[in-house]
Amino acid sequence: MIAVAFLEGVQWVFLTYFLLLNVTYLALTGIAVFGVRRYLGGGNAAERVYARLEIPISLIVPAYNEEATIVPAVRALLQLRYQQFEVIIVNDGSRDGTLAALQKEFALQPFPEAYRIQVRSKPVRGVYRSATHPNLRVVDKENGGSKADASNAGLNAARYPLFYCGDADCVLDPDALRRAVRPFLEDPHTVACGGTVRIINGCRVRGGFLERVSLPRNFLALLQIVEYLRAFLGGRMGWAPINGLLIVSGAFGLFHRQTVIDAGGYRPEAIGEDMDLIVRLHRMLAERRQRYRIAFVPDPVCWTDAPEDLATLAKQRKRWHRGLADSLSYSRKVFFARGSGAAGWLAAPFFLLFELLGPVVEVTGYVIMVFAWAFGLLSLESFLAFAAVAVGLGVMLSASSLLLEELSFHVYPRASDLLILFLMAIVENLGYRQLTAFWRVQALIDWLRGREVAWGTMTRSRWQPDEKQSP
């Protein structure tokens, strides 16, 4: 009798939690639809206006053991369509031939940079400037053990009012900077802007540029495409219009340099330096009572590799979740802080309750349901009904992201691509979602136990074979 009453109580708790979670997601999707439509409303006319007003940008790209990819990556960066920019590659004490590859390809010469230390990083060993590309510099520094440390060194060398920080292994859209600078031009209070990151697995890359978009054959990568669409088009595009964005992806972010310096730059100890910086910016600007905006452009500005094996995926997801825990814990003052707006009053509690603790609730729910069913406290009918509603809502949210994708950029060329992605939206609920929830719970336990992390490594799916095709 007690067990039944307990089970009923648990049912209500889970149902309420589940409803709150899905209602929030649906609301975010609704906001995202309006946001995307509004963004696209300016159309080509707006593009033409902005092209005249571009603000100079410093591109900071930290590189650690990137010998295989760094040359085409830099070549692609130098060809971006933008009026005025500089490229700063930060060699973070690579143990391979990253620096040598750069020296050879871009005729690097030692440059007596009067290096300003504005944010902390490990010591710089030297600065080089390209003899062939005057807007390319390489900062060679001691390994700091994190992307944040390397990014700070780049930030110290940056000259322009805005800076981009990304990954050396990402492929940028040639117009990425033009698109991401738009919020800074529209609203002078903009301090940061993120953009949609897409998965490059299965696509063809030539000379560091995306040549053809197609779906990957790898099952795991396919599942992640739906996840990315949901996270970027549904989630971030939903938070941005209400200034509640708590994360700008480390793969692509454009920032107001002085504001980031004022916030102390990236925190080298942070596990997820990208989210950590945004949460600290919210905290600092709320404390200062300064009007600000952290924006997001839905354009597919950046393409990145997704893990194609379970081990790498698990490592990545655990790192992301530890990063989330670390950032929320470090900047806990942002919660319900005066002046923090949607970020402090809505997004931070949402991230804590549903993103950070969600996997714990989810895994607990699975365990209780299985036990209850096994001990006859829950009928098979009820078990299936709960599973159906969970899967149904999950599929609906993913399908809404597919609709958003079609309303905006429809980058996947064939209608069959859409059907495959819809199939993945169903399939991801049957094992994949549970697996990632389990990894995230493990990550939370690791974080509570204080385990450390360093630069992540990624098995790359595309550079080597495709680059061989390059002339």
Added chain:
Amino acid sequence: MDSSTASDFVLLLALRGATIAALGAVAMLGGALIVRRLAQYRARLKQRLAEQWRPILTRVALDESGAPIVATPPRARHMAHVMEEWSAFQDALRGSGTTRLNALARQVGIDVAARRWLRRGNLGLRILAIRTIGHLRDPADWQLLQQRLFAPNALLAFYAAAALIQIDAQRAMPGIAMQLADREEWPGEAIAGLLKEAGTHVTRDPIRSLILSIAPARIPRLLPWLGRADPILASEIATQLLRRETRDPRIVAAALLVLQDPQLLPEIRPLAASTDPEVRKNLAIALGHLGDVHDQELLVSLMGDSLWWVRYRAAEALVNLRGMSTALLDATRARLTDRYARDMLDHVRAEALPA
């Protein structure tokens, strides 16, 4: 409610939820497929209209024979694409071709559609409409554009300003000058371009009275773009501002950047002792433009400043100083005792080397 009823209720809720979610998901997939087909249709339509209208627009723009223009008005739902093509042609053209394109626009109803969209349309259509009306240069549209000049949306207001200048720059300037002071979101480059398009003969008086009358806090934002659009006027205003009794460091710093008169050097050199770093930095820049080898010592002292940017600009000014030679620079470096100043000079000299 007994426990079995409650349980049944939850079960029913779950089943209903699952059904609604499944239907919702299928509806969204259906919606996505329909949207995709619509997008493909629109892309094909746009291509077809471009192929149809580009030859007509080219013929009209280039035909100077005075032959009557014959073109069928596009359907209402094709109008936006045709207007976009027409505006792109107008953007690229100068001279009599634009007049003939305007005649074509009136004949096929582009002007009527533009006025309609300016009143009610999405942002993209309204911007297209403003561009179109600007190209049409019809004084009857003045009031319509003037209202948009005061619109909350910065983009609409900026385009309205550009269109008003196209119609009558002289008449437009007083209204635009007021906006220049208020529109913080208009970037300096854009403002400079706008003023260049209007011409200095038209902008000079309204801008002079604007800058000398507005609140001092706004001057630092306006002076730099004025320096790009009308350097002579900017320098003249800067001189007046520097000679004012009350010296706001922000205004002094902005004025130093646009100064063009070397005769002011004796007046500005003492600013090296300013407590404001922006003033010291901009003084270094001004000395680089206006000074000569006599300013070498002053720049060397600024190279020892506690702030990186002041040292950088001072070194840059020193390297580019009139009358400066490699031998003189080497000699200056040799006698530098301040390590930071020496590092900065090396840095700037390396930057100045051809890549």
